[in-house]
Amino acid sequence: MMLTIKDLQASVEEKTIIKGLNLTINPGEVHAIMGPNGAGKSTLGYVLSGREGYEVESGSIQFENQDLLEMEVDERARAGIFLAFQYPVEIPGVSNMEFMKESVNAARKERGEEPLSAAEFLKTAKAACKQVNLPLDFLKRGVNEGFSGGEKKRNEIMQMILLQPKLCILDESDSGLDIDALKVVADGVNSQRDGERSFLVVTHYQRLLDYIQPDYVHILADGKIVKSGGPELAKEVEVSGYAWLEGHEEASA
Amino acid sequence: MSQWLAKVIDRASTVKDSLSPVRQTALATLSEQSWPTRRTEAWRYTSLHEVAELELQQPSANANAEAPVIAGLNSIDLVFVDAQPVTDIAKLTLPAGVSINALNDADSQASRVFNQAKPSHHLFGLVNDVLAQQGLVVDVAAGAQVEQPIRIVNFVTDGVESHHRVLVNVGDNAKVTVIEHGAGNGHSMNTAYAEYVLGKESKLEHYRFAMHGENAIHMGGSHFKMGESSRLNSTIVGYGSRLTRIDTDVIHAAEHAFAKMNCIYLLAPKEHFDLHTTIEHAKPNGTSEENARGIVGDKAKAVFNGRIHIHRDAQKTLAELNNRNLLLSRGGQINTKPELEIYADDVQCAHGATVAEIAEKELYYLQTRGIPRSQALVMLNFGFVQELVNQMPNKALSEWLQPLLRERFSAMETK
Ligand SMILES: Nc1ncnc2c1ncn2[C@@H]1O[C@H](COP(=O)(O)OP(=O)(O)OP(=O)(O)O)[C@@H](O)[C@H]1O
Ligand SMILES: [Mg+2]
Numbered sequence: 327m328m329l330t331i332k333d334l335q336a337s338v339e340e341k342t343i344i345k346g347l348n349l350t351i352n353p354g355e356v357h358a359i360m361g362p363n364g365a366g367k368s369t370l371g372y373v374l375s376g377r378e379g380y381e382v383e384s385g386s387i388q389f390e391n392q393d394l395l396e397m398e399v400d401e402r403a404r405a406g407i408f409l410a411f412q413y414p415v416e417i418p419g420v421s422n423m424e425f426m427k428e429s430v431n432a433a434r435k436e437r438g439e440e441p442l443s444a445a446e447f448l449k450t451a452k453a454a455c456k457q458v459n460l461p462l463d464f465l466k467r468g469v470n471e472g473f474s475g476g477e478k479k480r481n482e483i484m485q486m487i488l489l490q491p492k493l494c495i496l497d498e499s500d501s502g503l504d505i506d507a508l509k510v511v512a513d514g515v516n517s518q519r520d521g522e523r524s525f526l527v528v529t530h531y532q533r534l535l536d537y538i539q540p541d542y543v544h545i546l547a548d549g550k551i552v553k554s555g556g557p558e559l560a561k562e563v564e565v566s567g568y569a570w571l572e573g574h575e576e577a578s579a
Numbered sequence: 580m581s582q583w584l585a586k587v588i589d590r591a592s593t594v595k596d597s598l599s600p601v602r603q604t605a606l607a608t609l610s611e612q613s614w615p616t617r618r619t620e621a622w623r624y625t626s627l628h629e630v631a632e633l634e635l636q637q638p639s640a641n642a643n644a645e646a647p648v649i650a651g652l653n654s655i656d657l658v659f660v661d662a663q664p665v666t667d668i669a670k671l672t673l674p675a676g677v678s679i680n681a682l683n684d685a686d687s688q689a690s691r692v693f694n695q696a697k698p699s700h701h702l703f704g705l706v707n708d709v710l711a712q713q714g715l716v717v718d719v720a721a722g723a724q725v726e727q728p729i730r731i732v733n734f735v736t737d738g739v740e741s742h743h744r745v746l747v748n749v750g751d752n753a754k755v756t757v758i759e760h761g762a763g764n765g766h767s768m769n770t771a772y773a774e775y776v777l778g779k780e781s782k783l784e785h786y787r788f789a790m791h792g793e794n795a796i797h798m799g800g801s802h803f804k805m806g807e808s809s810r811l812n813s814t815i816v817g818y819g820s821r822l823t824r825i826d827t828d829v830i831h832a833a834e835h836a837f838a839k840m841n842c843i844y845l846l847a848p849k850e851h852f853d854l855h856t857t858i859e860h861a862k863p864n865g866t867s868e869e870n871a872r873g874i875v876g877d878k879a880k881a882v883f884n885g886r887i888h889i890h891r892d893a894q895k896t897l898a899e900l901n902n903r904n905l906l907l908s909r910g911g912q913i914n915t916k917p918e919l920e921i922y923a924d925d926v927q928c929a930h931g932a933t934v935a936e937i938a939e940k941e942l943y944y945l946q947t948r949g950i951p952r953s954q955a956l957v958m959l960n961f962g963f964v965q966e967l968v969n970q971m972p973n974k975a976l977s978e979w980l981q982p983l984l985r986e987r988f989s990a991m992e993t994k
Binding site: 378485 | 940954
């Protein structure tokens with residue numbers, strides 16, 4: 327098992343957002359999560375990453391053989407969890423290059439490998455930059471500083487490619503992208519599918535899932551997974567939206 | 580008047596050189612000064628009680644030292660120890676258009692620049708006026724494009740009080756880089772003032788590094804009189820030391836001058852750093868951009884006072900002033916105050932001051948990429964200072980400074 331979430335209940339600012347969530351992801355699988363605004367999709371990502379202020383009230387999260395809830399944010403990352411943010415933060419003053427080099431070397435250190443020299447890293451970074459179709463000067467700029475929405479998303483995918491994580495959580499990596507950029511992001515993700523690496527893809531649009539074929543699609547509403555299925559579920563949502571949820575929740579209540 | 584200041588005034592009467600006539604005016608002003616207290620506006624957050632009782636020795640004549648090596652800088656170096664000259668100016672090969680003389684050399688005609696840029700209200704500036712016998716007068720001829728930086732290094736040593744003065748005249752259309760580098764430690768007190776007169780359409784790249792150790796007391800200033808359409812790009816880097824006070828004045832004495840000033844201060848625990856900057860927009864169409872950024876360690880104290888004075892005539896002035904601070908612990912202290920006096924109506928003036936604590940959101944982002952919290956802290960907090968280091972036009976200097984400041988900062992973090 328890659329990830330096992332059991333009966334997760336989590337809150338922000340004393341408000342319960344995740345209300346009993348169960349999810350199991352096996353190595354190599356791609357799971358898509360869809361659901362209305364405010365359902366708790368991003369919150370789930372934050373909880374998995376270990377963000378401060380996101381209290382786990384009950385339940386458990388197992389990552390490989392480790393108790394994820396016992397680990398610090400950076401430990402989780404080095405263990406192989408990667409979260410591509412819906413709204414990546416800008417950090418002027420820290421160059422993208424320096425940032426990525428330090429993160430890659432932190433991962434290498436964890437694996438007992440020697441750090442990459444500046445020259446070695448530059449080579450790898452250039453290739454990754456090319457892969458997500460960002461000009462090379464983006465490496466020199468401050469982290470996400472002044473990047474357009476789409477550029478920020480591609481920058482996240484570039485980091486994913488560089489860090490080679492085990493579980494990639496993509497929070498709306500497709501929103502705000504033009505058609506070409508959407509393809510770039512999808513290709514970036516697909517290039518990382520190797521039968522071992524797993525993906526949790528949060529999206530509002532069926533379109534991304536045309537490119538990244540998910541194994542499972544889950545509907546997250548009001549802090550719970552209310553429906554799971556195959557790729558066809560995404561198509562259903564595209565056609566009929568979430569109006570049916572009302573009835574569903576009443577039925578399950 | 581303090582005991583120390585009374586002795587300064589006594590000693591001033593023994594100073595006799597070609598500058599004596601102009602020193603007299605300063606002495607008269609100094610004699611009327613009362614010793615600052617906490618109620619004195621310019622010294623509100625900086626106590627001078629330690630200076631009031633100082634009893635240090637005069638510098639000895641035969642000192643020796645070498646300028647710190649900075650890879651790729653290739654500068655003309657003038658070294659002083661406790662303001663006493665080490666470098667033999669006569670032996671230097673100077674670029675075309677540059678002449679350098681000792682301050683006390685009658686040929687230097689120091690009075691052309693002396694007190695032309697520095698206003699008379701700086702107490703320790705006045706002390707320097709009456710006591711500084713050592714220093715330099717640098718002349719850059721009109722039109723000279725001097726690529727090789729001129730670096731003036733002054734080391735302080737234990738137990739010594741010293742006074743150093745630099746006077747620089749940049750001719751019309753000339754271009755030059757001057758680095759004032761103060762270093763050293765020990766229980767010492769020094770004043771170091773520099774004045775720059777910029778000719779029409781001249782360009783000055785200026786650096787002041789006040790890197791004194793935790794026992795030193797350093798009082799100084801860099802003052803600039805801007806000629807028509809002249810350009811100044813200045814970077815000031817300060818450590819706190821036991822007490823460091825720096826005053827700068829940029830005087831837009833003619834139209835269309837442009838002045839950029841970046842200030843960086845990194846205060847180790849318990850250090851004290853006080854920076855007072857003034858931009859005088861006396862003439863129209865001037866531009867000034869000033870950014871001061873500092874990191875304040877535990878129990879350290881930073882004072883920043885940024886004054887912009889836009890005179891009634893100075894229409895179409897553009898002035899920006901920004902001060903950002905990061906407090907590493909609740910035990911540190913920052914007093915920051917922009918002081919705007921605007922008497923012209925058609926101007927653009929923006930200012931801001933912030934005091935931040937550790938930015939958790941950015942820290943989290945770095946951590947989600949596997950970077951340990953302690954390292955992320957350094958990356959983030961240094962980044963905000965690094966931005967200004969990167970803006971230094973001289974790459975050899977910024978590459979030298981980068982690791983130096985980073986190291987200093989990590990030492991502050993893991994205290
Ligand atoms: N710091 C906070 N304080 C209070 N409420 C919060 C906080 N953070 C999130 N929430 C609330 O939690 C709920 C879930 O937010 P979340 O961002 O997880 O939604 P989402 O499913 O990602 O929505 P979207 O599709 O719009 O991205 C929302 O109602 C949001 O307002
Ligand atoms: Mg969201």
